[in-house]
Amino acid sequence: MSRVALSALLALAALAAAQDTNPTGTQPLTDKHFSYPTGIPEQVDPNDGTRGPQSGYNICNSTTEGPTSNCQTAFINHIDDWCVWAPPTGPTTIGESEGQEVAWCTKPGRGTRLIPAGAIKGVQFLVAKSYIEVLAFLDQTMLNMTPDDFGGELDPHGADLRGNPIGGLLYSNNLPLSGTGDNNTFIQVEEWHNFIGANFSCFKACDPKDPNAGNYCYNRLDRVGIPYVCPNAAQSGVFEMCDSDNQDFPGVYTTNGVTTSYTQPPDSVPIGTLPYTARVPASSNCVTFQSSDLFGALPTPSGASSASSPTSSGASASAGSGSGASSPSRTGASSTGSATPTGGAQNSGAGALHASAFATLAGVVAAVVFFV
Numbered sequence: 001m002s003r004v005a006l007s008a009l010l011a012l013a014a015l016a017a018a019q020d021t022n023p024t025g026t027q028p029l030t031d032k033h034f035s036y037p038t039g040i041p042e043q044v045d046p047n048d049g050t051r052g053p054q055s056g057y058n059i060c061n062s063t064t065e066g067p068t069s070n071c072q073t074a075f076i077n078h079i080d081d082w083c084v085w086a087p088p089t090g091p092t093t094i095g096e097s098e099g100q101e102v103a104w105c106t107k108p109g110r111g112t113r114l115i116p117a118g119a120i121k122g123v124q125f126l127v128a129k130s131y132i133e134v135l136a137f138l139d140q141t142m143l144n145m146t147p148d149d150f151g152g153e154l155d156p157h158g159a160d161l162r163g164n165p166i167g168g169l170l171y172s173n174n175l176p177l178s179g180t181g182d183n184n185t186f187i188q189v190e191e192w193h194n195f196i197g198a199n200f201s202c203f204k205a206c207d208p209k210d211p212n213a214g215n216y217c218y219n220r221l222d223r224v225g226i227p228y229v230c231p232n233a234a235q236s237g238v239f240e241m242c243d244s245d246n247q248d249f250p251g252v253y254t255t256n257g258v259t260t261s262y263t264q265p266p267d268s269v270p271i272g273t274l275p276y277t278a279r280v281p282a283s284s285n286c287v288t289f290q291s292s293d294l295f296g297a298l299p300t301p302s303g304a305s306s307a308s309s310p311t312s313s314g315a316s317a318s319a320g321s322g323s324g325a326s327s328p329s330r331t332g333a334s335s336t337g338s339a340t341p342t343g344g345a346q347n348s349g350a351g352a353l354h355a356s357a358f359a360t361l362a363g364v365v366a367a368v369v370f371f372v
């Protein structure tokens with residue numbers, strides 16, 4: 001090897017090392033690793049990209065907790081302990097606010113907002129072999145969303161790889177493969193997706209120990225939506241936690257022994273009828289809960305009337321909040337604009353989801369066939 005080649009190699013190695021010690025740099029969000037809680041920086045994405053700076057922060061504590069929190073560090077742990085991403089101010093749509101979403105959670109103590117009492121209408125929490133998934137029926141108007149928003153996909157990718165929300169982090173103490181069984185050890189989940197809209201949320205956390213984490217949390221089917229990305233049997237009014245088989249990789253299906261991969265067409269092409277129906281994975285060991293036992297301590301939304309729905313009982317313990325949400329430092333998603341309902345949900349009431357900024361695949365309507 002020549003001297004020049006060698007020094008070029010050494011320079012490259014030094015660059016790589018420098019990047020490792022600069023986890024808030026410009027690499028993709030999925031390549032940034034932080035131990036919880038002490039390894040987390042104030043903002044994992046302080047850099048100004050074309051979509052502007054990160055709107056919130058990642059160090060979240062008792063000072064930040066409450067209805068104006070802009071915490072962008074979320075959790076999925078147990079049926080009584082999970083978050084969704086939703087807008088910091090509203091009413092707005094996921095498509096308009098995707099880069100700025102903040103964590104809305106069911107448990108106090110982590111510096112986030114709390115989902116208001118009465119907003120959660122049913123939950124199925126699945127512990128699958130390679131991921132955990134929380135499916136929730138919601139009144140999304142209590143999360144700063146417009147009532148008619150069919151929503152969209154939030155994930156750590158996005159066209160610029162900075163994530164939606166920009167700089168959003170996810171942790172869990174209950175991962176099926178890397179979990180320690182101890183509720184105090186939180187492991188970073190680099191691959192996840194949260195589809196939220198039409199009063200429903202699916203938030204999946206793919207265990208980093210599974211080499212297929214990125215396949216289970218595939219992020220390029222945003223317009224196809226929940227029936228294909230999170231095929232499920234969750235029921236409104238039911239609160240249960242179950243073990244589950246893994247679903248098929250979103251977009252991958254098998255007919256007559258032939259495995260096929262569906263590719264979402266470009267935004268200009270309607271989704272139409274999909275060539276398959278996604279298999280709902282089998283679940284077992286379901287344990288049913290009373291909503292009041294899970295979420296009874298959530299705060300009553302300020303300014304709301306006291307009546308809460310029968311399925312989501314008694315708010316107590318108000319968090320002593322002020323009202324209005326604070327504004328993010330920057331508003332408005334960039335790029336190709338707002339989410340529009342597409343009618344892409346063929347076989348479920350869960351709704352079609354669309355946030356066009358995610359549709360980055362080149363326009364291939366045809367399915368790609370590969371062999372098992």
Ligand SMILES: *[C@@H]1O[C@H](CO)[C@@H](O)[C@H](O)[C@H]1NC(C)=O
Binds near residue numbers: 063
């Ligand atoms: C609490 O969080 C805020 C916002 O991230 C941060 O500025 C502040 O330093 C934190 N306080 C402590 C005691 O960690």
Ligand SMILES: *[C@@H]1O[C@H](CO)[C@@H](O)[C@H](O)[C@H]1NC(C)=O
Binds near residue numbers: 077
């Ligand atoms: C972990 O927390 C859940 C509730 O979120 C609880 O049901 C479970 O018993 C806890 N596990 C341990 C080992 O403490």
Ligand SMILES: *[C@@H]1O[C@H](CO)[C@@H](O)[C@H](O)[C@H]1NC(C)=O
Binds near residue numbers: 140141149150
């Ligand atoms: C969501 O729920 C609210 C309150 O019940 C309702 O007004 C709205 O129509 C629902 N939105 C969708 C898209 O189903």
